[in-house]
Structures are given as C-alpha cells and as structure tokens.
Amino acid sequence: MGAICTLLYVDLDVFSSTYMQIVKLLGLDVPSLCLAELVKTYCNSFKLFEASPSVPAKYVEDKEKMLSRTLQLVELASETWLVTGRHPLPVITAATFLAWQSLQPAYRLSCSLARFCKLANVDLPYPASSRLQELLAVLLRMAEHLAWLRVLRLDKRSVVKHIGDLLQHRHSLVRSAFRDGTGEVETLEKEPLGQGQGQGEGEVGNNSLGLLQGKRPASPALLLPPCMLKPPKRTCPTPPVSTVTGEEDISDSEIEQYLRTPQEVRDFQRAQAAKQAAPSVANPP
C-alpha cells in the first residue's frame, strides 16, 4: 500500500479511508497480506546484489541466500509477536539488515542500519530501528539456550555472528527460551509494578549466574507482544456504578451556571466587535 500511495502521490490517511470504504461498500474479498510475498518483493528492491561503484565489494551479497535468511528472520519475528498489529515493512527492513550482516559479519558489523539502507537505495522506515532492537533481544534470548553460545557473553552486536546457528534451531530454541505468557498476563497485572520489575531483574540475575556457571540456561521469558510486556501508561480504574436514572430533576441553579450574565454578554459582544474592527496582526515569531 505504501508503494501505491507513492505512485499515486496520495496521503496514506486519504488512501486508507477510501480503500476501507470501497472494500466495505463493494463487499470485496481482498486476500490478506502475505508476508512471504512482501519479503520477496521488498528484498528485490535492494541494490546489493550486484557490484557497483557505490557498493563496496564486501557488501555485495547473493540474493537467494539473503532472501532465505530474511524469510527465516521474519518468520521468527512473527512467531515472537513482533509482527502482529504492526507495519510489516520496518520488520522486514530490520530482518533484511540482520540477514545481510550475519552472512559476512566480519566486514559488515560496522555498517549501521541507516547506512545499509542508503547503500541499498531503500528508504529507512522510522520504526525499523525499534524492530531491529526487538529482534536482537529475541535472538539474545534464544542464544542463552544454545549450549555452545551459553558460555559466550553475547551482546546485541556479537549475536549477529551466530544468527545462522540460531535460525537453524529456531523452533526448539523459541520453545525453550520463551514460555507462553497467555496464562500469566493476569498474574503480571495483579503484581505491583515494582515487584514485576523485580522479578524481571531476578530473571536477569539468574541469567547472569547461569551464564557464569555455564550450567543452566536462563529461565524462559514470557512470550507476549511487546505492548503487553510494557507497563501500562495509565491505569484505567473501573468507573463506579452509576445510579443515574435519566429522569432526575434538574435544578435551575445547575442550568444557570451555564448561562452568561447580562454583563458577560455585553463584554463578549464588545470583545467580538473589537476583534472584527482590529486589523489582522501577524503572529509573533
């Protein structure tokens, strides 16, 4: 849809409302978004598959390898709730970047996401950086459950070198690194925020201890969408039960508080007249 908006020179909001109306009025059966097709189409637009003056030789990559690895990373993101409810393109951009980096990490770890998009002649979507961090966090979690990576103190930079291994065992790693959070959301909500964070810190503590000992992996993290893991921005208390019947008497005093006094009416009229009479003044800088 972004491509259509670009071609038609229309705002996404205008396109969105028109598209939804047309689909509803005509009862169209539009096939749902297919991520795999979008990945293939999007990756094809990257200018990294042939040597060119703007692209260093070490940055050129085989298209099929990159596509295959990107698909696996997008699938992993989808499994770990990073795709649902979000714009798909930033996730694919982040996955493509990681796939490209991981295929030759020695030469490519120093390249940032922004530079990568510039070299590939592709726009950098704003949320792509956040998606990249989330994907790296998932990969780090998985790495803690891979025996030969557990002893290494991986960070978000060094884990890229091992993406191949992680993807090869991704199904079992996701099962061991994450636990289904669907039954525990209520527990999380009932605990005060401090305790919840304390638990998280406790988990991190366990993780570091486990890593030092090299004996046991970290306890599985909750597998939930990021929006459910963050503490709520504001609490919404249950409104008190209303006893309003709709037929209560309405006191005159309550209504009169909404009426201007004659003096106020005169003042308001005077102010309006003054405003109309005064010439328009430019806004101060």
Place this chain on the structure above:
Amino acid sequence: MTPGIPIFSPMMPYGTGLTPQPIQNTNSLSILEEQQRQQQQQQQQQQQQQQQQQQQQQQQAVAAAAVQQSTSQQATSQQATQGTSGQAPQLFHSQTLTTAPLPGTTPLYPSPMTPMTPITPATPASESSGIVPQLQNIVSTVNLGCKLDLKTIALRARNAEYNPKRFAAVIMRIREPRTTALIFSSGKMVCTGAKSEEQSRLAARKYARVVQKLGFPAKFLDFKIQNMVGSCDVKFPIRLEGLVLTHQQFSSYEPELFPGLIYRMIKPRIVLLIFVSGKVVLTGAKVRAEIYEAFENIYPILKGFRKTT
C-alpha cells in the same frame, strides 16, 4: 430478532455469520507457509464454487428452484466441509453457509433456505466469558422541536462554541454528566460522551433546559440512542493473522493501515476492533445487550487463537 425472545440470553442461539468453534491449530508448518497454503486453498475453493454455481444454474432450468437449491446446498456444504484447512471442525463451514451475504457481494456459498436453527450449542451460563464489556461512549439524538438561532445561543451560553465557517452547529458542553452536544439550527441535537443510556438521557435533558432558559420553546421529542461503544480486555494476546484467515468473510486486517482487526459481526450487527493485546472495542449497538451478546459470541473464537503455536 424474533419478538418475545430476550435480547440477551445465554441460551440465545448464535447468530448467522459466526463460527463460535475455536480453531485448534496443530499444524507444524511455519506460519508464513501456512498462510500461503490457506490462501491457495481458499482460492481453489472459490474456483470450485464458481464452477458449481454455473452447473447449478444449468440444472435449475430443468427442475424446480427450491428442490435444486436444497440439493446444491447439501452438495456445497459437504464440499465446503471437505475443502477446509483440516483444522476447522466440521461445523465451521456449515455455519458459514447460513451467513447472509453482505450487500453487493457474491456470496462464496449460496444462502440456504433452511430455518435458522442453532448449529452449535449455545454457551451455557457457566461457560460464559465472565468478562463484561464496559460502556465507553453513548451517542444519542433528540429533537428540540423548534428552530434555533445559533448565534444567540453562542452569545448567551458560557459553555458553547460556534464557528459557522468550520461547522454549522453549536458545540456545547456540560460537566455532569460529562458530555458534548451538537445543536443544529433545525432544532435537532446530538449528545455524545455519556457512559450509560440513562446518563445520555439526563445530559440531553440538561442541554434542552439550557436552550429553554435561553428563551427558545424547546421540547424533548424522539430521544433515541443511536450508537453505543463498549470495550473490554480478554487478557491474552490474539493472532490477528490467523483470525483473518479463518474468518475472512467478516474480518479486515490491514496492518499497514490500522493495527487492529475489524470484525463485522452479522448478528448482532456489531463492529469489533480486535487488537493483538487482547483488547476489544465493540461499536454499532443500539442497546447494550447487543454489545454483551457480540462479545459472548466472539470470545470463544478469540480463545481459539490463544495459544502461540
């Protein structure tokens, strides 16, 4: 709805267009491959349906229309059941068959002439979700029954704003119940922001009293609730991609445009916005029972997408 039957009752049969059977996802394929496979299957089903419809039209010229429809419906339901992804229970497509097609659409399956019997057992009270949607907004209208001078209202009321170049109505607000009203020169008024039907009525009466106090012979005619919005939280994440695949006829999920899935329930006629976090917004109701009924209908479907794998 049939008169005499309570609008909201746990024993009320599920309406058309719903598939309360939760979907058991046991497929071991990757999610992307599964989506592709299901899309291809649905396309094949559509082609088969079109071919069948052409054959049926030829047969209808020979036999009586009613007999032909019932025969074709049975054949279609069997074929549709066989053509499912293998995950949905047998009742999935047979229930879908009772869906009234949306206006302007070519239904995937021909509408059967069978009576609307409950295909899946109604959820007994003990199995209800236990979650009650909270009403968040009520929109109501009332006719004050007289022409109004909006300039006079804007001049003499403290809580009014009027900008005819932007909008041809006075926007008035009161503190209790905390609501907003749009007052038009025709005497019609829209009241928004109340949290219950009673509060909306009380607020509308207060606005009418304000207009009366300003010197207009305002009455209170034809008060009507036009729309009710409710929300709730099922407290578990929902695979929206899966839901849109299994309930394609009623769902619209475009993550590029909106993060939630738009589910247009046929009976009751409610639109639900379903988000990955498990929060659900229900709108389009004229009575609160429709909100409750719609949520009780959708909850078993959402539970089917509770598991991550």
